[in-house]
Amino acid sequence: MTDTASHRPPAAAVALAGALQELARADRLLLALDFDGTLAPFVDVPRGARALPESKAALDRLEHLPRTWVAYVSGRPLTSLETVTEADEDALLVGSHGVEIRFGRDGVSLDLTDDEQATLERLGGVLQELVDSIPGAKLEIKPVGFGVHYRQVDPAEGRTVVARAREAAAGVSDALTIRDGKDIIEFSVRGANKGDGVERLREYTKATAVLFAGDDVTDEDGFAVLRPERGDVGIKVGAGETAAQYRVADERAIATLLGLLAQAREAHVNSSTD
Template sequence: MTDTERPASTEAAVALAQSLKKLAEADRLLLALDFDGTLAPFVDKPKSARALPESKAALERLEKLPDTWVAYVSGRPLTSLEIVTEADEDALLIGSHGVEIRFGRDGVSLDLSVDELDTLTRLGEVLGALVKANPGTRLEVKPVGFGVHYRKLEHGSGAEVVAAAYEAAAAVSDQLTIRDGKDIIEFSVRGANKGDGIERLREYTHATAVLFAGDDVTDEDGFLVLRPEDGDVGIKVGEGDTAAQFRVSDEKAIATLLTLLAGAREARG
């Protein structure tokens, strides 16, 4: 769905309501949700981000229901995701775009090779130097790579930083996984995406229907693995071309939808 091809708002709202009603009746329901920009507004200090109270309350209601699972699927490292979601030991978490997985109390080891570790070290050095030379940027350390944030730069100047980051990273390796997100460019020594994470979650929970919501370019990998013909629902938050069936304006709209879904799922009995 592109911005110019969106159905009329009333028709879209009716179709979304019908899809959520059907979703609430699923035998085994998985809610796989991006965090930043979907459940939580963006903030300057990433670790201070929290889901809107309405979303948090709705998710807590849903988690208590039988045959219903809530999972967070994020580009954040797992340690950061654990903090902002205030996850308990039984939470289902996909971090680093699918590279890190925590299903309850069991995690997945990264087991980086010697070559990957060497590339990771050199990548950190060149991107660290880039950030130091460009005030207003920030380097985020991830388990298998780094992200260069440039949201605080003046409009338009971020493109220069992105180009410089590409050049610096290419000098280290031509085998990196590169993701261009909202005001961040990421380079990783190992490839995985949110679609991979959702498929792992589907397999783990044996879900018969999946709801995935996200706002970023990197969430498109998640939308692409959904199966609308089986009752899956994809929701894009905000503007931009998307493979999702539906679109909502912001985090508050997601909170409203989750509250409605919780009520419908509870009424199912």
């Protein structure tokens, strides 16, 4: 694994630049990107998050090129993801860690069983009671579950919040899907992950190469389904163990890389049509 953070040897940056140049020549290219912490800095009010202008500009260039698709793959509910990405009707979106998928204008419905709905209602009740008892904690309602946010809780109390949330959820059901993220723990009555979403997008676009970038532990499922031997590229944003081939420091580094990729893809498309 290479690392393009500023304190690493220049050879790492050269290797990633070379990988992007190769990716730009793919016959059918899919960019599947996490949003928060990858394209957009974290904010205290989730609905206020927006991609950095440089990233948005590069993605706009890329999605207008032939045989090139841009998709957002997030733990956010689909409705929230639509808002923060400012997606149009044709956008490819994967929300709720792969549970919700929107292929352009056609969404994916969620038909919960009676048992799932009953579990969801009980789960919401116990978790709401929990966050009400913890100053700074917030409950996020998701299509098939809930997220307990503790970003604004005293850092020393973070582990306690997670432990109490797990205990409360276990009292509702032992069959929940549980995910730990950055200052959030999520509980779902239906299982799926970002890797499932990336594979669905690959199948839909018939992509010959995929770029997936993400910053969180939940993005490791996305890195796990990549096929480097076929030209796929995985980029981890920030610190932490990862299966991605490459690493960058932050959202601004991703913005720079997307600009380079857009330039290289445009050059490839133009040379192919000459």
